[in-house]
Amino acid sequence: MxxxxxxxxxxxxxxxxxxxxxxxxxxxxxxxxxxxxxxxxxxxxxxxxxxxxxxxxxxxxxxxxxxxxxxxxxxxxxxxxxxxxxxxxxxxxxxxxxxxxxxxxxxxxxxxxxxxxxxxxxxxxxxxxxxxxxxxxxxxxxxxxxxxxxxxxxxxxxxxxxxxxxxxxxxxxxxxxxxxxxxxxxxxxxxxxxxxxxxxxxxxxxxxxxxxxxxxxNDRGLALSDADIFKAKMYNHKDKAARIQFIEDWQHLDEEANNANESIQTLFYYYMFYLRALDGDRKTTTPGLRKYYSRNNFEKLYKDDVMDKLNAILNLWILINNRIEIEGEEWYKNIEIKQVMDSLTSYPNEYWKYPVVTYYLKYRKENNFEVDFLNFLKKLFAILAARYIVTPTLNAVKGGILNLNTEVIKSSNPKFEFAKIDEQELKDKIKKAHRNTVRMILKVLAYQHQDNLLPEKWEIEHILPQKWQSNYFSSSTDEEVKELVEHIGNKVPFEKKLNITASNGYFKKKQESYNKSHIKLIIELSRNNNEWGLDKIHERDVRTADEIFQLFSEWGLNQINVNEKGKNLIVIPDESLNKYHEYIEIFDLEDNNENRKDFLNKINPK
Structure with missing residues (x-):
């Protein structure tokens, strides 16, 4: 009508x-x-x-x-x-x-x-x-x-x-x-x-x-948000005695969300994906926020734990965005978790957030949460980052993410339904990384050398400057140099203030600034090299691509899953059909007998 x-x-x-x-x-x-x-x-x-x-x-x-x-x-x-x-x-x-x-x-x-x-x-x-x-x-x-x-x-x-x-x-x-x-x-x-x-x-x-x-x-930037409607619905649904406390809770949530560079609107958005996962909703079409919550007369807003869940989601983003510890969130002291999360924040779209929120809400109170969460984050990052590096589009991960959300509800070690990544293709794409993936790659690379978080303000440093004298590389054309300058082998994360000081000088001129850095990757690079030319970029391209692929493999890229019964789920590629056959291994994970080794060597040779 x-x-x-x-x-x-x-x-x-x-x-x-x-x-x-x-x-x-x-x-x-x-x-x-x-x-x-x-x-x-x-x-x-x-x-x-x-x-x-x-x-x-x-x-x-x-x-x-x-x-x-x-x-x-x-x-x-x-x-x-x-x-x-x-x-x-x-x-x-x-x-x-x-x-x-x-x-x-x-x-x-x-x-x-x-x-x-x-x-x-x-x-x-x-x-x-x-x-x-x-x-x-x-x-x-x-x-x-x-x-x-x-x-x-x-x-x-x-x-x-x-x-x-x-x-x-x-x-x-x-x-x-x-x-x-x-x-x-x-x-x-x-x-x-x-x-x-x-x-x-x-x-x-x-x-x-x-x-x-x-x-x-409305063109004044003050349009009513869906959260304003939800606030009124929740307020009206409460008895008079509970309304005063609700107002205080809402105002506190609003203030803290703003301090974390989020909003109540986005908290409801993340919460929607958690609720959809609970309902087993794998549809790739995302419903409008108000349309989703208005179903069945806004019944999802009237559950007793809505504000608790929104506050929990907010705590997660306070930890990620503000880098501050919160009482009761002991897992956040784990530097590896911090580093993987920081790497995820440079992922080129926000789809990674939905399974992270879902996993956190579902398992944050479990005894093994810290260990399981770290393993989950590593695998999530490895798979999403690899897929985006190879195919830098939203559709490359959208369907897999919605499936993963539902799988997270089923198990703390969920099944990742993403296609296998070709090793050589990934390595080639890493070397010539798309501009949207450079910061993400540099972060995860730096964190293999760093025992703390990178400074919040850093820039992408071109070791060989983007402006060079044409006669500096007599055996290479300007086009060849221009291309290599933008390769991952020529890039490192570098503090903004030091980067300004280093300017566009050549390697030896910039080494003094490099040695003042708190980023170990750039310090090691400075101390291990006396000069920097095109051959060094080629060498570092290969080394970086190998290191990233090895790391992603260790974190779960193209690797076995573990099913809920504690058995290995082996994913075997059939190259001729570009499909995967799944087998459940009959041996326990802790079983190191010769039969198990023979089985693994046959289907997953090194």
Whole structure:
């Protein structure tokens, strides 16, 4: 069924009066009222300028996107800042009019404003000042009560620091000043705000449609996130006693996520892949976040452990992104785990994150977690890195990752369903590494020499500089040198500050800077070489490719898996068919008898 949308240009008065039949609601998931005094000043100045120019055209204030919720209210998706400010402005006008000697003009405009701000008796038009036509339900915001109190009483604490009070008091001040200096224009200003300032309300048939419209129209970078919707759903599902704690927990999660360069939105995204793995979902099509969680009336958000799981995921990213230890996460003291994780962060897309999160959530409380997690990370890195080096596309790993997620749920030593990598092809691709894989390769290479993490700020150093004198290599063409300069054999990780000092000098000139480095790989390279030329690049190309392939093989590339019963799962390639035959070896892992050795030598010769 196609979505329906109503768009009707209306004056401020016409729009606000619709609140008599369908009250305006600022929903829980919206952000707090955030307009500053500067924005209030600009709005007021624009309206004054429009009035004093005696402009016959209308003044456009913008759009309001809303939909009718289950309670028959107008739930505002976009325009909450604007419509809230207009309510405050009209209340300030009304307060000023009340203080003036009554005239036909003041009486007229008081009457018009009353119909826009409060409920009235249908027969007598008597105003009920306690029943406003708008209510804010923003989660955990004390300003909700302040806003209602201002509209009800017309007063705000002059020393208050909230935006409602500050902006309302500013409106009072601006109106008072304008009415005193321009008494004849004052009533025209009120008229223009009520009748000539135009809004474009867009009314959608559902929340989804309204959010889609908002995302399309919004260009201020403040679009509602799916997490805002989830927050409101979770908040409303809790009893009143639990809501206060939930607000505190959510705010803490939000702050800590930002500190870790993540967001609650991304935490929900990672959590989705864990939930999909639990459900055995191997589909390569990733559903939209809100679409996924809204299934069965958002039931997945109402589980008791959702916040615990989100906090656990956040802890993982605090460890990875901020490199700080967290109480209770003793495994993070393992330098090998840190190094593999740091290498993974340079993997060219984020698909590696999903099985890591899934594995961590599933097994983090197990006794053997540290050992098992390290082995898992090594194998994951070896397989993903090798596949991307050979085929630098997302599709090279996408299907395998979704399968792996589900396999992780089954076993702490999961089955990796990825095609075999050809040794020579991988080595050739390492030598001429794609630009997206260079940092990843250099990291894992450096960590075979390093007993700590690399500095956070380092750059790719070209040992032979990218700019050289043409006569420096008389036996090679510029094209040949240019190609070799970009080979992996000519690149090392190097601290940014030292790299600036080293500049584009030749090897001997740069050795002094190299020797100041804290990266052992570059120190060893400096101490073991007196000069650097094209032959050295060729040599290091071969050595690096061999070292990386050997390391990946040790970590699990093209190697056997271990099934849940503790037996070896042997994967035997059939080169003619480019397929794999799987056999379950009958010998125990700890069994070193001659029969086992003969069997292994036959099917997996060195």
């Amino acid at each position: 196609a979505a329906t949308i109503e768009v009707n240009k209306q004056s401020v008065k016409q729009l606000l009066e619709t609140g008599k039949k369908q009250k305006f609601v600022i929903p829980e998931y919206q952000r707090s009222y955030a307009w500053t005094d500067e924005q209030i000043q600009i709005l007021f100045d624009d309206l004054v300028e429009y009035t004093e120019n005696d402009n016959e055209n209308t003044y456009f204030l913008g759009t309001i996107v809303a939909y009718e919720n289950d309670q028959g209210e107008q739930e505002i998706i976009d325009g909450q800042q604007r419509i809230t400010s207009l309510f405050l402005l009209l209340r300030a006008f009304y307060t000023k009019l009340e203080s003036m000697v009554e005239t036909p003009e003041s009486k007229n405009f008081k009457s018009q404003i009353e119909t826009a701000l409060w409920e009235q008796d249908e027969l007598t038009a008597v105003v009920d000042y306690k029943k406003t036509l708008i209510v804010s339900r923003v989660m955990g915001d004390e300003g909700n009560k302040i806003f209602t109190n201002i509209l009800t009483t017309g007063r705000a604490n002059p020393k208050a620091k909230d935006n409602y009070s500050i902006n309302y008091n500013l409106f009072l001040e601006l109106i008072e000043t304008y009415a005193a200096s321009q008494p004849e224009q004052f009533y025209y200003l009120i008229r223009n705000v009520l009748s000539r300032a135009i809004l474009l309300p867009i009314t959608a048939d559902s929340q989804d449609t309204a959010l889609t419209i908002f995302s399309t129209l």
